[in-house]
Amino acid sequence: MIPVNVPRLIGREKEYLIECIETGWISSEGPFVTRFENEFSTYIGRKNGIAVANGSAALDVAVRAMNLEKGSEVIVPTFTIISPVQSLVKEGLIPVLVDVDPETFNMDVSAIEDKITDKTAAILVVHIYGFPVDMDPVIEMASKYELRIIEDAAEMHGQEYKGRKCGSFGDISVFSFYPNKHITTGEGGMILTDDDDLAERCRQLKNLCFIPARRFVHEEFGWNYRMTNLQAALGVAQLEQIDSVIKRKREIGNRYSQNLKGISRVKLPAVKNSYAQNIYWVYALVAESEELCDHIQSELKKHKIGTRPFFWCMHEQPVFQKMGFFKNESYPHAEKIARNGFYIPAGLGISDAEIDIVSEKIREIITNG
Structure with missing residues (x-):
């Protein structure tokens, strides 16, 4: 059998996993989580990294954290995995679709402007299969119409657009670490942003919205979308390669x-x-x-x-x-x-x-x- 994907685990993955087991740090509280967040965000060129359980969780948290008004429209490609559009719909947002560029499989950026209305709040770009979205026109339109950019770079670890890393363009950006990705943690995801307040909001949302004053008192709903130290250990080893x-x-x-x-x-x-x-x-x-x-x-x-x-x-x-x-x-x-x-x-x-x-x-x- 030649499967579609076989991951490669030839670095320090075993060494780091043994360290987790020997120290007892196997939960989301372990030191590899912070290390992976810092090293991955630095690699992409972002200020903040928030590790989560998977790529879909990253989208859920990122979309909620943007605090877009319910009923607002978000422009998104029709050709994508369901996760980005699912996250929008669950937050009461209206996905507005555009066709694809058949050469790259990415959203046809020339079709975006015609879809912008007074209800449009954001553009959600999804880099597909091997090429990034043509980001310059997207950034120009976002600036012109005062729109936010949510960037799904789940498949683009290490890919560059005009010399700049994918995942560094959005107001908020997300990655997946599923086994078929260039970096895998088995399951896992990451949210990246340069906005400190947005980053803190994501940290709260992924961790059941605990509040510092009284841990088990909650003012709103969040998720338990935490990444474990075991997953993060794999991520650190993978990033090294x-x-x-x-x-x-x-x-x-x-x-x-x-x-x-x-x-x-x-x-x-x-x-x-x-x-x-x-x-x-x-x-x-x-x-x-x-x-x-x-x-x-x-x-x-x-x-x-x-x-x-x-x-x-x-x-x-x-x-x-x-x-x-x-x-x-x-x-x-x-x-x-x-x-x-x-x-x-x-x-x-x-x-x-x-x-x-x-x-x-x-x-x-x-x-x-």
Whole structure:
């Protein structure tokens, strides 16, 4: 079996986990939590880091902490994992969707301004698959219309936009440390901000809104979204290897691109564009049709090669349709890539030999029809 993702744990992970066990610091009170917060925020170039249980928790806390007026609109891509839009809806905010750039799979920033109304409060950008969102126009519009920026950089550890780290652009930014990310803590997430008051608000919200005066007296609801010392120990060890991780991910992407060069009926991901080099969080392919997409994935499965379909569009999600959102909306670029796109094994644990096997099987499947 060649799974879609195998994490790489070849640094000091075991050493740090043993330290947690031997010292008894296994809860969220342990010293690795603060260390990971400080080191990760420094790496990205932010003032404050708040570690949480997972990336979705990071979004929940970040959106709540922004204190946007209920009923306000937030512009967000239709092509994304459900977590960002879910967090908005749960806070009584109205997601306003835009289509995608089919070359990068990110939100089409040229479509944002037409969606801005007097109810718009923020733009939630989600960096997708390997390229960042084109941030300069987003920042310009946010400034022009006095909007906040929430930045979902869950997939972008170490990626840069014009030489600046993703996760450093939003008023508040979030990351995920799920096992398929460049840095993993098993589960885990991080909120980053340069605003001290916003950071303190996030710390309260992720910790059940305890108040200093009397710990078990609560004036509002929060969550128990704390990261454990065990998770943070993994994160510290993983962060120490981030440069080699990014190098390896690009080696994986480049090897696939070389192996699959000239292939018909399937579009390969771009290596770079005008503002960034692909970081290949996943190696994403887009088939010429939904039928071909399904066929390739089905045939690869027979050879014990894992794949995943692309995200499904938010305007086509049954849960949102039942709630009355996005009636009669259509976003053709997003709909096409959601139906025709899939990604293949490209986790950090994959070997060059396995990359070659996957590449060969894809060529065989397409050649044989």
